[in-house]
Amino acid sequence: xxxxxxxxxxxxxxxxxxxxxxxxxxxxxxxxxxxxxxxxxxxxxxxxxxxxxxxxxxxxxxxxxxxxxxxxxxxxxxxxxxxxxxxxxxxxxxxxxxxxxxxxxxxxxxxxxxxxxxxxxxxxxxxxxxxxxxxxxxxxxxxxxxxxxxxx
Amino acid sequence: xxxxxxxxxxxxxxxxxxxxxxxxxxxxxxxxxxxxxxxxxxxxxxxxxxxxxxxxxxxxxxxxxxxxxxx
Numbered sequence: 001x002x003x004x005x006x007x008x009x010x011x012x013x014x015x016x017x018x019x020x021x022x023x024x025x026x027x028x029x030x031x032x033x034x035x036x037x038x039x040x041x042x043x044x045x046x047x048x049x050x051x052x053x054x055x056x057x058x059x060x061x062x063x064x065x066x067x068x069x070x071x072x073x074x075x076x077x078x079x080x081x082x083x084x085x086x087x088x089x090x091x092x093x094x095x096x097x098x099x100x101x102x103x104x105x106x107x108x109x110x111x112x113x114x115x116x117x118x119x120x121x122x123x124x125x126x127x128x129x130x131x132x133x134x135x136x137x138x139x140x141x142x143x144x145x146x147x148x149x150x151x152x
Numbered sequence: 153x154x155x156x157x158x159x160x161x162x163x164x165x166x167x168x169x170x171x172x173x174x175x176x177x178x179x180x181x182x183x184x185x186x187x188x189x190x191x192x193x194x195x196x197x198x199x200x201x202x203x204x205x206x207x208x209x210x211x212x213x214x215x216x217x218x219x220x221x222x223x
Binding site: 009013016017020052053054068069090091092093095096097098099100102109111112113114116118120122125127129131133134135136137138139140141142143 | 153154155156157158159161162164165168171173174175176177178179180181182183185186187189190191193194196200206210218219220221222
């Protein structure tokens with residue numbers, strides 16, 4: 001049991017490091033090649049990680065959708081950091097990308113009501129928001145976030 | 153978790169969709185939560201927070217009450 005947990009953490013770490021290096025998550029076969037295990041073992045590990053909410057797979061596939069805060073698909077929350085565009089699935093994750101990378105960065109999103117761009121900068125760990133009136137809204141209570149992690 | 157230009161924009165968006173207001177954070181609170189939540193995510197020692205640990209993080213930036221309850 002302990003050995004399996006270690007392997008899952010190796011897969012988790014590889015996914016994050018690959019994602020940060022390449023700007024996309026690895027395919028299972030790429031993880032398998034790097035860790036010298038079979039693709040089937042990697043896919044089983046990814047499913048266990050998803051069951052533990054340590055990453056999110058695209059529905060019905062072994063492909064990583066989110067290694068939070070990173071999101072493999074474009075979203076309304078674009079992040080510019082380390083000379084690359086990233087996406088978070090929500091404003092929390094978009095700012096989380098900057099926090100995780102430990103870099104300066106810029107989050108660009110739009111107000112869902114009026115479609116005006118909202119640009120939030122982080123420089124030297126300090127936040128520069130466009131307007132003091134800007135507000136973040138959580139629609140779904142914390143206990144229900146994982147009921148549908150793509151909608152919060 | 154969406155960002156709005158102001159409370160007035162949020163209220164209009166909620167009304168348009170018939171949604172009930174959930175919880176609101178300042179952008180500064182959201183940045184603090186993101187920093188605490190994600191800064192160690194690439195560490196080999198990272199492990200998922202327990203519900204009680206997550207609630208403690210929320211409380212540390214003033215997020216308390218039933219909306220933030222996990223236990």
